[in-house]
Amino acid sequence: MAVVFVSLFFIVGLVMSYIPGKDQNNGAVVRVGLLRVPNDEILAKATNIIDERFAEQNIGVEYITFDSGVDANKALSADSIDFASMGHTNGVVALSNNINVELIWIHEILGDVEALVARDDSGIETIEDLRGKRIATTFASTSHLSLLTILQNANLEDEVTLLDMQTADIVAAWRRGDIDAAYTWQPSLGEIMKTGTTLKTSAQMAEEGLVTCNILLANKNFTDSHPDLTVTFLSCLKEAGDIYRADPDQAASILAQELTLDIEEVKIQLQGSQWLTPQEALSDKLLGTHTEPGSFVDVMKNTADFLYNGRYIQRNPSREEIARFVNPVYVEAMYRGEVMP
Structure with a gap:
């Protein structure tokens, strides 16, 4: 999921090289x-x-x-x-x-908690239909990795517009109609799934070898x-x-x-x-x-x-x-x- 991870601890009353x-x-x-x-x-x-x-x-x-x-x-x-x-x-x-x-x-x-979803009104029904579309994800996240792998396997890396967005921004852009698809994780995933179609999940990606x-x-x-x-x-x-x-x-x-x-x-x-x-x-x-x-x-x-x-x-x-x-x-x-x- 994207982006994952954390926690921090400290001990009191000790003399040490790392100060809490x-x-x-x-x-x-x-x-x-x-x-x-x-x-x-x-x-x-x-x-x-x-x-x-x-x-x-x-x-x-x-x-x-x-x-x-x-x-x-x-x-x-x-x-x-x-x-x-x-x-x-x-x-x-x-x-x-x-x-x-x-x-x-x-x-x-990660499994079905992350997925690639297309807007219901985007005309996208298959991965191939992503050609020429605007797709949002959070760069350097697990969703980004899965999305890049999908696009690479379909020879679409240079055929789409990728947009780097945080999860809340993905939901906002989705509601405005600014993007055609997004690869993200819950809870933002749940929001876009209300008006979208799932094309691929991270569970399916794991079955194909991408954990x-x-x-x-x-x-x-x-x-x-x-x-x-x-x-x-x-x-x-x-x-x-x-x-x-x-x-x-x-x-x-x-x-x-x-x-x-x-x-x-x-x-x-x-x-x-x-x-x-x-x-x-x-x-x-x-x-x-x-x-x-x-x-x-x-x-x-x-x-x-x-x-x-x-x-x-x-x-x-x-x-x-x-x-x-x-x-x-x-x-x-x-x-x-x-x-x-």
Whole structure:
């Protein structure tokens, strides 16, 4: 989804090389960058899991919401947040731009929660009908990657007009009739689907070999200084995931209230993505382990190649860089119940 990701933490009362952020009362605070989608992080916030776990250590939590990974990366680059959720494409952008972060978690594998939709009055019924049309998406997002892949496969890259828009702007442009189609994610997707026809979903793209997902990046200044708190944060996400898996309807109700969305809309979004358990995240098909990297390294490298060849990033990270960037050690520690030094 687009653009995905995040969260930030701080410990108080310790002398360390990385100085925690401060709230208005000058207390230690973890700054958490959120992506406004129904995922484990939003559920952990809504159920106060994160706040309560860090309050036990006299640490506050500050939440910052981003519309996409583009703005989250700006905050990470400025060292003003500790963690950020985003689509994995923006993770590649962060690495390409040498932002001091690492990928520590996969929130969800994207499916029907993202899609390419054409306006009902646009005359578009097939992918081929996109020729000469105006298509909006959020550049550098997972939706952008999926759209570019579709256009490339249909030899339409130079036959359409692509417009870079944030999700709210896509909905506004759609209502004005300024665009003919859009590839976006929920909840904006739900709005345009009311007067549009779905041409392709990210679930279908995954079946064809293009896996997209939302990830969590962590500021290495924070993780290097506080690996234990990083594991604590991930354990909060696992706890939220367990709530969802135990009672999806209850989770949907909580998320709907937190995001001020219709509960049925939230249920559709949840059904359109796959939340991961730590065990699933550590499989050889995804993160793997610190000794045996998983196939997600190849997903990131393929994405980097695609973005570089399309001139969306200026530097193409090597596979070795990406293997170091994808760091499952914190998930491993959480899964095994280890306390990191």
